[in-house]
Amino acid sequence: MAKRSILIVGGGTAGWLTAAYLARFFDLPRNPRLAITLIASDEIGSIGVGEGAFPTIRSTLQFIGIDESQFVRSTTATFKQGIRFDDWVRTPAPGKSSHFLHPFEPPYHGDGHSLVSYWLLQDPATRPAFAEAMTIQNRVAEARRAPKRSGEGAFDGPLNYAYHFDAARLADVLSAQARALGVEHLQGTLTDVALDGASGAIDHVVTAEHGTLSxxxxxxxxxFRAELIGALGAPFHSVRHQLFTDRALACKLPYVDPATPLDSYTIAAAHAGGWTWDIGLAGARGIGCVYSSAHLSDDRAAEILAAYTGGRSHDVKVRSIPFEAGYRTTPWIKNCVAVGLSGGFLEPLESTGIVMIEAAAAMIAEMFPLGGPVGAPARRFNELMSARYANIVNFLKLHYCLSRRDEPFWRDNGDPASIPDRLKELLEEWRYRPPGRFDFILDLESFAFFNYQYILYGMEYRTDLSPVREEFPDVAEAERIFARIRNFGDRAASELPAHRTLIDQINAAAA
Structure with missing residues (x-):
């Protein structure tokens, strides 16, 4: 069988994660049938819009052979147990704020009881928040505890988790591992993409440093440059009419006190024209003001960022990152496939950018034909990726469209014309029942039904089960389980180490 070759253009998280994943999947050092080369320029920096991930990153890193402790040390990483949403439900009154947590741990489900319905039947005025009632992780995260103890297995622990990390350092870690797995690395800059006149596929690319590569x-x-897929004319499907944010101002602030306690969740703080991310790394906080330029001027966004940081953003470099929410409907055309920002980007919320890189890399690995037409998987790949993007649009829009904030940005997000039809259908069904697993086809989803439950009920959506209350007679048993969750949460919050303590222990181990 003739040897096949893959050329990856561009580094960063997308390029190096894809390279490492494919090299590991195909056992590249012992595979004489395949060669993988990556060309990237050091002059082109990483966007690094999101410095957080979803729990799938653990299995991805483990698969490609990354050591968890070394990863934490090398990327100044911390543990992420979810996202805390501040003031998304309503505009805060002076001195009053509210928040809810989207934890990574699924709601408790045991002894044949689904607790969601029993929580819905409790008095909304007195019941605890949904995440607080349904999982011990809410209590652990609010107490700034870690999701695991020192010495517990790599990529494992009693609670589900992901990471916060420095995106540029992550790319360095992935690069080192990809090269160790047999990927050839070329430093260089693309200057031209030549298409085959007959087939319309890429014939070769031209680089300043290495000439022609095929x-x-x-x-x-x-x-965002989309140098290859753009040359093939792949159409871009904008969802700007559904997801309005299109700018971010990002900065990094060192801790005033190195011993500052670490949150173990991303903070997403709503403001008049969008939201602000706040990510605690080991040595600094990554902060970014995400906003809609149709609702907020750049100067006003800078003022919001400065107010959030107590004026400290004036003393550091602030990057302006424009983007348009959307995706390529045909990210695989003939012999070219787009991964990462070249294939699409929606917005930084919920770390979906890295999730989609992971999904694309895994699908390319499974589908790549070692013989026959290299473009054969294109139709199926495009169907799957487009469906994933469309479903993520639904999930992200859910965060916005239920808000009762009174600013124009939030009112416009509640306009039914801006809500995808499928999401409108589901919201109507969820008036009478909670989200369930049959609402979603797992192979097309990045988020499970319980992720929707956390957002839906965190945003105080009302599912009215009172007309069928008699269908849920085991109230006493449900109350007993709710009490167990509270007790286990208190115990876990006292027994698990402080998040900062665990990170310090991991970093000290290198010495």
Whole structure:
């Protein structure tokens, strides 16, 4: 069988994660049938819009052979147990704020009882918040405890978790592992993409440093520049009419006190024209003001960022990152496939950018034909990726459209014309029942039904089960389980180490 070759254009998280994943999947050092080359320029920096991930990153890193403790040390990483949403439900009154947590741990489900319905039947005025009632992780995260103890297994622990990390350092870690797995790395800059006149596929690319390069499959990880897939004319499907944010101002602030306690969740703080992310790394906080330029001027966004940081953003470099929410409907055309920002980007909320890189890399690995037409998987890949993007749009829109904030940005998000039809259908069904597993086809989803439950009920959506209350007679048993969750949560919050303590222990182990 003839040897096949893959050329990845662009580094960063997308390029190096894809390279490492494919090299590991195909056991590249012992595979004479395949060669993988990545070309990237050091002059083109990483966007690094999101410095957080979803729990799938643990299995991805483990699969490609990354050591968890070394990863934490090398990327100044911390543990992420979910996202805390501040003031998304209503505009805060002076001196009053509210929040809810979207934890990564599924709601407790045991002894044949689904507690969701029993929580819905409790008095909304006196019942605890949904995440607080349904999982011990809410209590652990609010207490700034870690999701695991020192010495517990790599990528494992009693609670589900992901990470916060420095995106540029993550790319360095992935690069080192990909090269160790047999990926050839070329430093260089793309200057031209030449198409085959007959087929319309990529014939070769031209670089300033290495001349002409050719491959069987080209993977476009060139970011928003989309240097390869753009040359093939892949259409871009904008969802700007549904997801309004299109700008971010991002900065990094060192801790005034190195011993500052660490949150173990991303903070997403709503403001008049969008929201602000706040991510606690080991040595600094990554903060970014995400906003809609149609609702907020750049100067006003800078003022909001400055107010959030207590004026400290004036003393550091602030990057302006424009983007348009949308995706390529045909990210795989002939012998080229786009991964990462070149294939699509929605917005930083819920760390979906890295989730989609992971999904694309895994699908390319499974589908890549070692023989036959290299473009054969394109139709199925495009169907799956487009469906994933469309479903993520639904999930992200859910965060916005239920808000009762009174600013124009939030009112416009509640306009039914801006809500995808499928989400409108589900919201109507969820008036009478909670989200369930049959609402979603798992192979097309990045988020499970319980992720929707956390957002839906965190945003105080009302599912009215009172007309069928008699269908749920085991109230006493449900109350007993709720009490157990509270007790286990208190115990876990006292027994698990402080988040900062665990990170310090991992970092000290290197010495």
């Amino acid at each position: 491959a069987d499959l080209y993977i476009d990880c060139s970011g």
